[in-house]
Amino acid sequence: MRRYAADVSALARKDLLLELRARDTLPAMLLFVVAALVVFHFALPTGSGRLAGLGLLWVAIVFTALLGLSRSFVAEREQGVLDALVLAPSDRSAIWLGKTVAAFAFLALAEVVALPAFAIFFSGIDGATVAGVALADIGICTVGVFLAAMSVATRARELLLPVLFLPLAIPVVIGGVGASVTGSPARYLGFLALYDALFATICWASFEYVVTE
């Protein structure tokens, strides 16, 4: 158990360090999400109301996450790191968990900028929305990293990730929008937590089959 945690944190630290040195994913995510919010301002005619804006916030989150996730295994592929990681004497699911932690950190950092920006540009955000975003991030990252690992094994590479990911993200969007626009967010937050737990378990159990033959 201790070893497993050490493996996961080493892998996550590797990704964060790489990002700190090269800075190629996070700035792109930040710029993208702010630009998307500006686009939404012009996509919403006057009188659309704040609910429409909150709905679009979720579109921005999902697509920003996709942007980051599609890059998440690129370095591994180009340098052939994935084969080495698979050969390393640790549980394969640690690769997935480490990557998920790193992806979650990137997405959370992007949202630390995006949510205040949304509050300034559109309307205020309540605690339920923030809780919804946090729970949705876990779900998006667990499933997204898993599918990103799948898509780098294919010929279509990054192109395939959105196609694989969006149908699975629909429940997340429903839960998130529900948490931010309705008066009783508890059941939507509960649903998001259920989604996270369910898919995290499947991803954890089946990641080995994605990276091995």
Add this chain to the structure above:
Amino acid sequence: MLVTAAIALIAFYVPTDADQGLSQKIFYFHVPIALTAYACFGWGAWKALRVLWNRDERADLESYVAIHLGVIFGALTLLTGSIWARASWGVWWAWQSKQLVLFLVLFLFYCAYFMLRYSVEPGPRRANLSAVYAIFGVVLIPVSFLAIRLAEDFIHPTVFTDHGPQMAGSMFFTFCVSWAAMLATAHALYRIELAGKRIDARLRELKELLA
């Protein structure tokens, strides 16, 4: 045989619905087709599980064929549902209908399955990836169903009453025969398709041996 019996029952035996008239009869096609599609997806996932657990190479093809059929039945569900919506509500597409929306999500998901499958070279890698994705699918079905239920609260507060429990005996009987007919059709198609694919694979092996 069963299909003919089902069609005959639907056409002549079952009483025409008082409210919706003739168009209600599409119910006996729509719902059994939808349930059959679920059965195909479930069977595909079961075979996918066997690929991962038992390293059963034949199960990969079986899983693929089952999901392929599921997608065909899913497309038919969308089609019949759309016709029914047109006949009873006057629109081709109704977001209020939970089942139809669920099928749209599943249809997108399983189309992605095909993209995934055709984007990987045949071999154990492809079998693994397809199997894992197929298992994601059966988890997605209840999750999406729950999500779409929840979404009704803030998208459409109106709920259409279900036909389920208030069916008369003759209606229920027809429904069951129709469902059995659909399952039998799916089973037959599954067998034919599987045999065809296996012969195909065998032929390719022989050709390679000759070349």
